Amino acid sequence: MAVGSVIAEGDLFLIEHRAVAGLSAREAAKLGFPPLAEAIARIAAQGLITRSDFRANLEWTRPTGQPILGAERIGAWLRVGAGLHRVPDALFGIAEAVDALNAAPIGDAAERLAGLARLREVLPPAAAEGLAETTGLVGHMTIADADAFSLDLHGDGASAKLVPILHSGKG
16 A cells, blocks of 8 residues: 555555655654754855866754764664664755755756755755754855746836746746
8 A cells, every 4th residue: 555655565664755754753753763863954065066076065963063973864864873863854855955966967057056946945944943054155046947937127218127037837
């Protein structure tokens, strides 16, 4: 039986990582899952997005700012030493966006910019909750991913400006 993000086979349940990250504390406890990781995602860009050495680096830190040494993310889980914790939904989205951005082909600038746009899309909610921090341009740039655009004329005469209106077939 398959329901949404869960597949049941006899006594075995397979749950998608995104669904695990989105569980409430109560739901996770009923399933016997460990608590959420007390972690903050710190994202920094290294290099220029158009160059082969570009990378988005994700570092896990404690709320005190100390790096979590040896932290390894495995889907919706954060392994620290022998301990396993769940990654909160907002941080799961950021980690997945960083992975996708870093996996984009080096020569495909459009795919890399689209990946950066996805990362910038998931950052603000996590940053508002104090779960994410950025350094460098990653936290300050705005990237719009559109399938097409049209132009609108604002103003008259010499003060007239063409304003782009972005259109997307997504969603």
